[in-house]
Amino acid sequence: AQSVTQPDIHITVSEGASLELRCNYSYGATPYLFWYVQSPGQGLQLLLKYFSGDTLVQGIKGFEAEFKRSQSSFNLRKPSVHWSDAAEYFCAVATQGGSEKLVFGKGTKLTVNP
Amino acid sequence: GAVVSQHPSRVICKSGTSVKIECRSLDFQATTMFWYRQFPKKSLMLMATSNEGSKATYEQGVEKDKFLINHASLTLSTLTVTSAHPEDSSFYICSPSISEHYGYTFGSGTRLTVV
Numbered sequence: 001a002q003s004v005t006q007p008d009i010h011i012t013v014s015e016g017a018s019l020e021l022r023c024n025y026s027y028g029a030t031p032y033l034f035w036y037v038q039s040p041g042q043g044l045q046l047l048l049k050y051f052s053g054d055t056l057v058q059g060i061k062g063f064e065a066e067f068k069r070s071q072s073s074f075n076l077r078k079p080s081v082h083w084s085d086a087a088e089y090f091c092a093v094a095t096q097g098g099s100e101k102l103v104f105g106k107g108t109k110l111t112v113n114p
Numbered sequence: 115g116a117v118v119s120q121h122p123s124r125v126i127c128k129s130g131t132s133v134k135i136e137c138r139s140l141d142f143q144a145t146t147m148f149w150y151r152q153f154p155k156k157s158l159m160l161m162a163t164s165n166e167g168s169k170a171t172y173e174q175g176v177e178k179d180k181f182l183i184n185h186a187s188l189t190l191s192t193l194t195v196t197s198a199h200p201e202d203s204s205f206y207i208c209s210p211s212i213s214e215h216y217g218y219t220f221g222s223g224t225r226l227t228v229v
Contacts, residue, residue, distance in 0.1 A: 101163065102148070
């Protein structure tokens with residue numbers, strides 16, 4: 001069964017600094033990978049997804065992620081963090097594009113210092 | 115496209131009562147709906163998968179008699195928490211399966227507090 005590991009429970013960065021959130025997955029074939037953001041008390045918003053093709057994926061809000069098959073990773077990055085980026089970030093994997101359930105990592109809470 | 119409306123956003127109920135949560139797909143038809151539960155400071159765990167016109171499939175450890183799921187139409191799926199107890203307090207989120215779209219969308223979630 002597929003699984004997702006987000007090694008960092010909590011990350012604190014200063015506003016304007018760069019950000020990288022780590023995500024490792026376990027799945028035999030090429031997975032469908034997603035990053036979501038969740039503000040307190042809110043639902044999930046899709047930041048970006050990877051299905052195939054270019055391994056560097058651009059998302060909304062200036063985020064990008066890179067799929068590295070050799071490392072089974074799909075790390076999320078942003079060159080300059082804004083205070084409004086403070087939230088919980090979830091990496092998720094699915095075995096198919098839209099017809100199978102998502103398996104989520106445990107999330108990384110991002111705090112942004114002024 | 116792929117807008118999901120989930121109601122209510124917050125509900126407080128007394129122990130022993132039942133609460134119904136609705137999830138509507140507004141601009142598409144969802145043959146399958148996933149229901150997730152999120153504990154405080156925890157990740158989302160799939161509770162069950164509902165399919166229009168048939169019985170839901172529950173994940174291991176989820177009580178099907180407590181969490182009743184109905185998917186009577188292609189645009190509406192409901193989750194009813196029956197005889198609620200404080201330990202059922204949680205954040206519940208629905209997500210439709212959209213085979214023709216890439217990616218998943220989620221409802222805005224329902225914060226259930228049982229007192």
